[in-house]
Amino acid sequence: MNQSPRFSSFTTPHKGIRNFLSQLSMHAGSCDYSDPQDIAALKERLEEAMELLEEHAQVENDIILSALEERAPGSGAHDQEDHRRLHQMQDILLAKMHDIANPATRPGETARLGAELYQGISLLFAEHLEHMAEEENVTQKLLWEHFSDHELMQLQGRIIGSMKPELLLKWWSYILPAQSPMERLKLMANVQASAPAAFFEQIMAVARKNLPEQAFNKLAASLAPEGAEA
Ligand SMILES: [Fe+2]
Structure with a gap:
């Protein structure tokens, strides 16, 4: 860390x-x-x-x-x-x-x-x-x-x-579960603020698939709602 x-x-x-x-x-x-x-x-x-x-x-x-x-x-x-x-x-x-x-x-x-x-x-x-x-x-x-x-x-x-986007998604599938909750939230908040909304959604789908349910729910609840100011 x-x-x-x-x-x-x-x-x-x-x-x-x-x-x-x-x-x-x-x-x-x-x-x-x-x-x-x-x-x-x-x-x-x-x-x-x-x-x-x-x-x-x-x-x-x-x-x-x-x-x-x-x-x-x-x-x-x-x-x-x-x-x-x-x-x-x-x-x-x-x-x-x-x-x-x-x-x-x-x-x-x-x-x-x-x-x-x-x-x-x-x-x-x-x-x-x-x-x-x-x-x-x-x-x-x-x-x-x-x-x-x-x-x-x-x-x-x-x-x-x-x-390429497919390669990035593979990286996210291993990176996201390995982060602390604070690190994960910071990373995803940056993606949400800088990447196209469709790609952010793809990464969130990777997060949902690869994180324990509780960890995913905590992440999703802490991110700003879609369309809101970060
Ligand atoms: Fe190296």
Whole structure:
């Protein structure tokens, strides 16, 4: 949770990443590797998680770290190297998942590969936790040193503007349940004030689907009524 009064570039998406990686780890550990349906569901979950991780690293490289490099040359190198290493780990997991889901793979072999996949996901999760903590504690301080909050929010706007709506909705499905009620309300109040009403409604539908009923009701009751001044 960001305890600084300054704008944080990382805490919101990183809570979403911690959410979907913990779900992925749980599923890989509890999967029935003799059941094609369970394997297909795990494959879908893994591919979505890898897509979100790749996209996240890409926008960090292209928008945040490249802006930091312009003002403090060399400052983004450590995170960019992390992104390269994580990308390689993710590719290996995707290939392993592909082999598990291949109908030609024998049932005994899928169980062995499944155990390897579970270990690999654990190691990837551990690497991401360390990498995110570094970005939140070290990279964020560099960003605060070299950018105003207004500039950091402009970078954030460029990131959001670079994403297709379907991808944004996937992010919201993991980000919203991972926020504290206050953080969630602040995020959604900002969306309500800045996004087209139809898109805000789509995000509220994602919130309704992914939040516990009580948490959703609390959020909906705290937001300004549609059409009212924020
Ligand atoms: Fe990163």
